[in-house]
Amino acid sequence: NAGVTQTPKFRILKIGQSMTLQCAQDMNHNYMYWYRQDPGMGLKLIYYSVGAGITDKGEVPNGYNVSRSTTEDFPLRLELAAPSQTSVYFCASGQGYNEQFFGPGTRLTVL
């Protein structure tokens, strides 16, 4: 099993550009999550999904969108990139009882 995979690993965007961060898991987990990590701030939940076709906002959803068309994939969309979205983004998946398995992360810089 590859576990949770994320692409790309690094990306630099200009202000106003858009991009999609990809996340896939091969563990057949129902739950998937997107977090952002900023220095000294821990991880903040952006969006989560409890199954294909079901998504909901987390703590910091503004400026992001998600979709979940399959169990395996949970892409995160940035429509109009802003410097405040410079961060490291982690995708995670789980199957209940709050236990989550994390991907390696995407480091995004918006200039």
Place this chain on the structure above:
Amino acid sequence: AQSVTQPDIHITVSEGASLELRCNYSYGATPYLFWYVQSPGQGLQLLLKYFSGDTLVQGIKGFEAEFKRSQSSFNLRKPSVHWSDAAEYFCAVGADSGYSTLTFGKGTMLLVSP
């Protein structure tokens, strides 16, 4: 809403010495508690978890943690630290909300001196 406090931003420990990382949580019911470790440039790896039962839980890499309800704490311990343990450690609490979401502390950076 639940919350997690990790009082120590940085801790420096000599190699071979014992380690205790503090974690306090706020949650009305019995929480699900986790410790994750993050090496530089890596994702988060689960060290151990507490759901119920024995309040002393064992994890990977020789780590253990003790759940103390009266103190709302879930401190992480290791009897002898190795240089490879240098990393950032996150405590997290899960709510019994049905959505399996986690609330993370801000992390403690562990530095290991020779």
